[in-house]
Amino acid sequence: FRTKPEHSVDTIVRTADLLRFCQCFSSMPIHELVINFPDLYVYSIDVDSSKLSDMYKRYSEEVIHCFRDKSSSKFQEVFRTVLAP
Numbered sequence: 001f002r003t004k005p006e007h008s009v010d011t012i013v014r015t016a017d018l019l020r021f022c023q024c025f026s027s028m029p030i031h032e033l034v035i036n037f038p039d040l041y042v043y044s045i046d047v048d049s050s051k052l053s054d055m056y057k058r059y060s061e062e063v064i065h066c067f068r069d070k071s072s073s074k075f076q077e078v079f080r081t082v083l084a085p
Helices: 009-027 030-036 049-070 073-078
Strands: none
Touching (some): 009 049, 030 049, 049 073
16 A cells, blocks of 8 residues: 555445454454354354354454554555554
8 A cells, every 4th residue: 555545436335344354353342243244253163162252353453453554544544543542
């Protein structure tokens, strides 16, 4: 994002959707995650839902941190509500 400061509206909208999803997901309790995102939770005897939730939350936080750390200041300004420290 530092090398390409201009992005299409489509790219900005998709990025905003991803960041909003990650922000929402990382702060939701597990029972709400299962209710709101049932497709992400597979049922299997060997799968621990809490570990799966932790993995999804870590991913969501990493996405937000990556955008915050690697984006240009102009790009961060566009997404300041999501990327705020």
